[in-house]
Amino acid sequence: MNQSKKQHLLVIDDENQIRRFIRLALAPHGYDVLEARTGEEGIQLAIQQSPDGIILDLGLPDMDGIRVLHQLREWYQGPIIILSVRDDEESIVNALDSGAHDYIRKPFMLGELLARLRLAMRSHQVGLATPVYSSGGLVVDLATRKVTLEGKEIRLTVTEYELLKCLIKHRGKVLTHNQILTEVWGPKSVEHIQYLRVYIGHLRQKLETDANKPKLIITEPGVGYRMQNLEAPTAETPEPVSSEA
Amino acid sequence: MPVLIPPSSQKRRLITWHELKISIPILTSVFLLGTLIEPFIGHVAVGIFFMIAIAVSGLFFARITIFSLASLLILIYYYWLFPPDEPKDLPTVIALFIAAVSIGGLVNQLKNQANALHLREQATQLLYTLARELAQAQSRDDVARISCDSMSDLFDQRVALAFLSFKEPGRQPHLDWDASGHIQPSEEECQDLLKTLGDATSPREFKMYKTRSGRVYLPLIGRDGLVGILLIGNAAILEKSEDRQRLAATSAHQIAVAIERENFQTSSRAVEIMERTQLLYKTLLNSVSHELKTPLVAITGSSSALMDEATSRDQNLVQSLAAEILTASQRLRSVVENLLDMSRIDSGMLKPRREFCDVRDLLAVVVQRLEWEGHPEVIQLEFQKDLPEIWVDPVLVDQALSNIVHNACVYTPKNTNIEISVRASGDCAYISIRDHGPGLSEPAKVFEKFYRGSPQNPGGLGLGLSIAQGFIEAQGGTIEAGNHPEGGAIFTVTLPCHQQALPLTNG
Numbered sequence: 001m002n003q004s005k006k007q008h009l010l011v012i013d014d015e016n017q018i019r020r021f022i023r024l025a026l027a028p029h030g031y032d033v034l035e036a037r038t039g040e041e042g043i044q045l046a047i048q049q050s051p052d053g054i055i056l057d058l059g060l061p062d063m064d065g066i067r068v069l070h071q072l073r074e075w076y077q078g079p080i081i082i083l084s085v086r087d088d089e090e091s092i093v094n095a096l097d098s099g100a101h102d103y104i105r106k107p108f109m110l111g112e113l114l115a116r117l118r119l120a121m122r123s124h125q126v127g128l129a130t131p132v133y134s135s136g137g138l139v140v141d142l143a144t145r146k147v148t149l150e151g152k153e154i155r156l157t158v159t160e161y162e163l164l165k166c167l168i169k170h171r172g173k174v175l176t177h178n179q180i181l182t183e184v185w186g187p188k189s190v191e192h193i194q195y196l197r198v199y200i201g202h203l204r205q206k207l208e209t210d211a212n213k214p215k216l217i218i219t220e221p222g223v224g225y226r227m228q229n230l231e232a233p234t235a236e237t238p239e240p241v242s243s244e245a
Numbered sequence: 246m247p248v249l250i251p252p253s254s255q256k257r258r259l260i261t262w263h264e265l266k267i268s269i270p271i272l273t274s275v276f277l278l279g280t281l282i283e284p285f286i287g288h289v290a291v292g293i294f295f296m297i298a299i300a301v302s303g304l305f306f307a308r309i310t311i312f313s314l315a316s317l318l319i320l321i322y323y324y325w326l327f328p329p330d331e332p333k334d335l336p337t338v339i340a341l342f343i344a345a346v347s348i349g350g351l352v353n354q355l356k357n358q359a360n361a362l363h364l365r366e367q368a369t370q371l372l373y374t375l376a377r378e379l380a381q382a383q384s385r386d387d388v389a390r391i392s393c394d395s396m397s398d399l400f401d402q403r404v405a406l407a408f409l410s411f412k413e414p415g416r417q418p419h420l421d422w423d424a425s426g427h428i429q430p431s432e433e434e435c436q437d438l439l440k441t442l443g444d445a446t447s448p449r450e451f452k453m454y455k456t457r458s459g460r461v462y463l464p465l466i467g468r469d470g471l472v473g474i475l476l477i478g479n480a481a482i483l484e485k486s487e488d489r490q491r492l493a494a495t496s497a498h499q500i501a502v503a504i505e506r507e508n509f510q511t512s513s514r515a516v517e518i519m520e521r522t523q524l525l526y527k528t529l530l531n532s533v534s535h536e537l538k539t540p541l542v543a544i545t546g547s548s549s550a551l552m553d554e555a556t557s558r559d560q561n562l563v564q565s566l567a568a569e570i571l572t573a574s575q576r577l578r579s580v581v582e583n584l585l586d587m588s589r590i591d592s593g594m595l596k597p598r599r600e601f602c603d604v605r606d607l608l609a610v611v612v613q614r615l616e617w618e619g620h621p622e623v624i625q626l627e628f629q630k631d632l633p634e635i636w637v638d639p640v641l642v643d644q645a646l647s648n649i650v651h652n653a654c655v656y657t658p659k660n661t662n663i664e665i666s667v668r669a670s671g672d673c674a675y676i677s678i679r680d681h682g683p684g685l686s687e688p689a690k691v692f693e694k695f696y697r698g699s700p701q702n703p704g705g706l707g708l709g710l711s712i713a714q715g716f717i718e719a720q721g722g723t724i725e726a727g728n729h730p731e732g733g734a735i736f737t738v739t740l741p742c743h744q745q746a747l748p749l750t751n752g
Contacts, residue, residue, distance in 0.1 A: 087589075089640055090598065107578055109571075197603050197634070212605055212626045213613065219606045222598070222640040 006032045007121065008049065012042030012068065013057040013083065018106075022055065025110050031117070039068040046076055053121060056100075057083040058091050066094055073099040079120035083108075089222035096176045096224070103174065103223075119172040133168045135229055136216060138207055140168055147207075154206050159184065163199050164207075167217065167227040176224040200225060264310045271302070272314055276321055288326055292341050295322055299345035303352030311349035315342060361488070368492045371399050375496055379503035388507050389423035392500045396475060399496060400489070403427035403478040408504065409442075409471050420474065428478055431458065438462060438474065453490070455480040463497045467505035475500065528695045536580045536706050540573035547573070583708040586644070587694070590715030597638035597720040604628075604635050604667050604674055604740070611646045612665075620654040627666040635674050635742040637720050642740065645713040645724075649678050649736050652709050656698050657682030657733075674742045679735040684728040691726045 009031045011022050016037075023033040034049055036042035039060045046054060054072065058065030065082070072080060079101040084092050092103050101120045104113060131143040137150040145161060147154045156164065166183045167175070181190045189195070204211040218226045275298045279291045286294075299315045306314070319342045327338075375395040382388045389406045396404045405426025410419050420439070422430065430438070434456050441454060454462040461483055463475040475497060483489050547566040550556050557563055589595050605628055612624050635642075653663050661681045668675050690696050692714045697707040710726075717724045722740040729735045 087585075087640070107574070194601060194634070197601070197606070200606075201603065212609060212628065214609050218613070219610050221607065221610055221643040222638070 006030055007053065008032050008034065008051040009053050009055060009117075010034045010036060010042065010045055010049065010051040011055045012036045012039065012060070013055070014038065014059075014061050015057075018057075018083075022113070025113075026117075029114060039063040039065070042068060043071055046072060050076075051078065053078050053117065054080045055083060056080055058088070058095065059085065066091065066098060069095055069098050069100060081116055081120055092223050093176050093178075096174065097178055101173060115172075133171070135171070135227075137209075138216065140164065142168070149207060156203075156206065160199055160202055160206070163196075164203060167225065171227040172229050174220050174224055174226045180225065264306050268302075268306060268310055268314055272317060275318065279322075279326065283326055288322075288331075291326055292322055292338070295319075296341055296345040296348070300348035300352055303349035304356050306353070308350050308353055311353060312346055315346045315349065319345075364488055368399075368488070368495075371395065372492070372496060372499065375399075376499050379499060382503060382507065385504070385507045385511070386423070386425070388500070388503045390425040392475065392503070393423070393425050393427065396477065396496060396500075397427060399492065400477055400482050402482060405430060405476040406465075406473060406500075407476070408473045409465075426476070428460075428476065430460075430476055434458065434460070434476075442471075453483070453493070455484075461493075463493055465497050465501035465504060467501040469505065472501050472504045472508065525695070532695055532706055533580070533584065537577065540577040540580075543573035544570050544577075580706060583706050583712060586712045587708050587715070590712065590719070595641075595715070595719045597641055599636055599638050599720060601634040602637055602639045602642070604632060604676065607639055607643055608646065608665060608667070608676070610643055611650055614647060615650060615654060618651075620651075623660065623662050624650070625662055625664045627664065629666075629668040632667060632669050632674065633742045635740045637722070637740050641716040641720060645716040646676070646678075646738065648709040648713040649724075649738070653678060653680040653682070653734065653736075655705070656680070669742060672741060673739050676738040676740065677735055678738075679729055679733055681733040684732060685726060685734045688726045688728060688734075692724070 007030060009022075009026065011019050011033055013019050013022075013035075014037055019033075019035045019037075023035065026033055034045055034051060036045050039062050042054075042056070045051075054076070056065055056068060056072075060068065069080060069082075080099070082092065082095045082100045082103040083106055084095075084103055085106055095103065102116050104116050131141060133140045133142065139148045140146075142165065147156055147161070147164070162184045163180070166180055177193050177196055178190050181192065181196055185192065185195065200217060201211075204214050204217055208214045208216055216228055218228055220226055275295065279294055282294070283291045295318045299311060299318065302314055303311055319338060323338050375391070378391045378395065379388060382391055385408065389408075392406050393404050396402075405422060405428045407420040407422045407430075410421065420435065437456065438454075452464065456462065459480050461477040461480045463477060464471055465473040465475055477483070477493070483493055547569040551563060551566050551570075556566070605626075608626060612626065615624065650663065650665070657663070657680045663681075664677075664679045666677050666679075685691055685698070687696075691698070691710050694711045695707040696710075697705065714724050717738055717740070720740070722738060724739075725737045727735055727737075
């Protein structure tokens with residue numbers, strides 16, 4: 001990837017084959033991978049080596065992955081990506097709420113892992129540096145609070161704008177319902193998931209080409225929402241095929 | 246020990262004490278009446294009156310009684326009522342006597358025959374009813390209930406029925422007393438009965454027995470031996486008449502045949518279930534091993550080829566082999582996931598985490614995933630305005646709907662439309678998924694495990710729709726499959742929703 005500087009990654013997983021695959025596959029992409037077999041070993045290695053990022057498997061033999069995450073988060077600031085199995089939405093939400101940066105389900109493809117890693121590393125380093133965000137036909141100027149879609153200005157309510165800002169701030173990363181509710185409505189509103197769904201609906205209505213087939217604000221069933229980065233603004237023009245009742 | 250009832254227990258007695266008791270006052274009154282009216286009508290008419298009385302008695306008494314009555318009356322008539330002044334006309338008196346006895350005898354015979362005919366007719370009627378009802382019996386319990394009711398009607402006794410079974414072949418028989426019986430055999434009776442059964446060299450030889458408490462065990466003997474025992478509350482009724490015994494034996498045979506038929510049906514049902522289970526197991530094994538092995542072959546072959554030096558130099562070949570491995574792994578993954586899902590449903594470990602969800606949101610995810618998987622079918626979405634939220638586990642619904650839509654994609658020609666529409670009414674949301682393919686040949690069977698629409702379609706365990714059904718039903722929904730009148734298959738999923746939930750404004 002960029003420059004000669006190698007990124008150090010720590011993989012905590014009890015499966016030898018998975019660690020080896022990650023090490024081999026990531027090496028050509030500029031990652032230097034450290035391996036830990038157990039949670040205990042992972043915490044020790046993280047303390048000694050202070051890696052740039054951690055990939056943590058939730059199903060570890062010696063201790064619960066969520067506990068490892070809690071212990072790491074006491075001092076570790078870098079991005080942590082969770083490896084999880086299917087049908088384990090509860091742990092995923094739990095891990096995300098406990099400070100994991102993102103999650104990836106097993107089995108996964110290299111492309112998926114690289115995208116998540118790149119995103120996690122970049123957002124962690126850069127944060128929200130650029131005041132103008134653009135994705136697809138959407139341009140949001142966070143400095144002037146101006147939102148335009150295909151050049152046309154879009155009027156948003158205060159809450160809608162705050163929600164959009166929150167999503168843009170964490171674009172590419174999955175946000176749990178709790179995280180969005182806390183950030184936009186405040187920590188006392190975590191019970192009001194309906195509000196969130198209603199406002200997501202409004203945003204989609206105003207920003208998506210086809211609100212029934214959202215491309216920008218993606219639902220992750222049972223977990224939360226993810227703001228997609230639509231790379232080339234003009235390259236794709238999705239055909240509206242839906243007939244609305 | 247119970248006592249065997251002899252096949253014909255009633256010895257024909259010449260005269261019964263009962264008849265004697267009645268016949269003496271009758272004789273006296275007829276004689277007195279004759280004496281009283283003699284002065285008015287003359288002794289010849291009295292003789293005729295006596296003869297008529299004898300003839301009428303034929304209706305009530307046995308022949309020997311009639312004969313005795315006639316003899317007595319003739320003697321009285323001859324020595325007492327015949328006027329002393331007239332010469333004793335012995336031949337006339339003898340003729341009168343013969344006529345009286347003959348008519349009495351004939352009347353008696355006629356009456357007996359009519360009685361027997363009536364009894365037989367009644368028995369035939371009852372047997373017919375029994376046979377007809379037994380033929381309609383659906384289960385062993387039915388047979389027991391019908392048998393008990395009919396037998397108690399037939400003999401005017403309380404009865405009970407036991408089924409005979411051998412828990413282990415060749416061992417002591419075991420009796421199950423049916424609950425529909427009217428009497429409970431005593432412990433002692435049961436012991437006696439089992440002992441008698443054990444003593445009989447084969448249960449087929451079991452005869453009609455009378456217990457010490459005066460009840461009767463009626464053997465129910467079918468083609469293959471004793472199948473059950475009927476207990477009749479009082480032995481007296483059988484001891485009295487041979488006809489009754491025959492009737493009991495015939496109805497016992499009917500019941501035995503019915504029980505045997507029921508036994509046979511039960512065992513054939515068991516065999517059928519076992520065969521189906523074995524077939525299912527075999528299908529499972531064949532299907533799973535095929536579905537697991539095929540991708541494994543591709544993975545093993547392709548990866549070993551990648552390690553081959555000559556192959557690895559051709560960059561295009563490397564790419565296509567890698568793609569092959571990826572395809573095979575994805576196929577393997579779907580098989581494993583399907584099997585895991587199915588076992589989650591079957592083991593009852595499925596615990597839906599229900600929450601309020603936007604059905605449009607869920608369908609968007611489904612459609613997007615299919616687009617990512619590269620299905621070229623055009624999916625059209627249609628939503629009713631102001632849809633309420635649904636109260637479901639989003640992950641399970643997502644997967645169930647994905648399976649149904651994926652199925653529609655696989656079984657229809659490329660680039661045809663798939664229409665998904667959602668409407669709500671009452672407390673439910675209805676999602677219908679319609680395709681424009683060939684439709685379902687057996688709509689009732691599509692949710693069966695390992696059912697495959699057409700074998701030429703590649704891959705798949707035939708579990709997708711079973712899983713969809715399991716997931717939908719686990720959260721209180723329903724799923725139906727059918728064919729659209731204008732062609733193509735249509736699946737309708739009904740999911741619960743909460744009217745209090747905030748309706749989302751659409752457009």
